[in-house]
Amino acid sequence: MVATSDRILMTAEEYLAWEPTQEGRHEYWDGEVVAMSGGTRNHNRVSGNFFNLLDNALVDRPCDVYIVDVKVQVEPGRKYFYPDVVVTCDDRDRDTQIVQFPCLVVEVLSPSTEAIDRGIKFAKYRQFATLQEYILVQVEQPGVEVFRRNERGQWVLSEYALGDRLHLESVGVELAIADLYRQVQFENTNLEFSG
Structure with missing residues (x-):
């Protein structure tokens, strides 16, 4: 996983292991993790x-x-x-x-x-x-x-x-x-x- 100023980059395998451990939801777009905003x-x-x-x-x-x-x-x-x-x-x-x-x-x-x-x-x-x-x-x-x-x-x-x-x-x-x-x-x- 790589974190830049406001971007988190990771492989799909890393994302699928990491994302369920997070409080918020995150989508995955071609290597970039995108935080979901609240509704x-x-x-x-x-x-x-x-x-x-x-x-x-x-x-x-x-x-x-x-x-x-x-x-x-x-x-x-x-x-x-x-x-x-x-x-x-x-x-x-x-x-x-x-x-x-x-x-x-x-x-x-x-x-x-x-x-x-x-x-x-x-x-x-x-x-x-x-x-x-x-x-x-x-x-x-x-x-x-x-x-x-x-x-x-x-x-x-x-x-x-x-x-x-x-x-x-x-x-x-x-x-x-x-x-x-x-x-x-x-x-x-x-x-x-x-x-």
């Missing part, structure tokens, strides 16, 4: 709501839903990310600590991470043959964007507002967008949505 209350609430809704809906299915603290191996030995919510229904992920075959990834956006979530991370996540849906959830105002892989392998965007229902094709679950925002206080509008 806001709204970020935490929306992530938790999404996790709970999916976990309850998939309780009798052979799918696992994880929130925040489970890594996704994006490129073996090169990139490991922590999505806000990830779902895998692949038996190959059953007895491992790292998800390698996700079907659904959710990122809850914040001003500091939105460009990365929309850009670099989405580009890397699209490389998963198993990924069917990539979801971006706003927390400054209600709004959900779902990118779905169609039958030709192209990614198609669908947008959802507060009164809409979202059908997650990858896992066969339907959710009310309003339920994702239960108990969220929107700062820009002084509106609290209690669901």
